[in-house]
Amino acid sequence: MTTHDTAESNSISDQVNYDPNHLLDALIEKLHLKNDAALSRALEVAPPVISKIRHRRLPVGASLLIRMHEVSELSIRELRELMGDRREKFRISDKQFKPKPGAAPGTAAPTGGTSE
Secondary structure (H helix, E strand, C coil), X not given: CCHHHHHHHHHHHHHHHCCHHHHHHHHHHHCCCCCHHHHHHHHCCCXXXXXXXXXXXXXXXXXXXXXXXXXXXXXXXXXXXXXXXXXXXXXXCHHHHCCCCCCCCCCCCCCCCCCC
């Protein structure tokens, strides 16, 4: 087995453990709701968002995870465990923190307004 095969098998096993349905069902139970429509109202999201998450066409984003935390009072770690996310750390791309070419360090981008 090559290094590539090992990395591929790890990502496949991660996908097997990922189950957003378990998270959604646990929230419905904890909040004493009847169905996905009631959950979407509690989370203040459109019903298709819940449907897309259930059918794995949309990931559970950070803002929705925070909203789930606020509504359910479950910790972010508990919510992540409910959906099968067992990672210890999240890694953010270096590209998100690199300044744009030509921008001076520590300066804000112009807002387009006029100065007085």
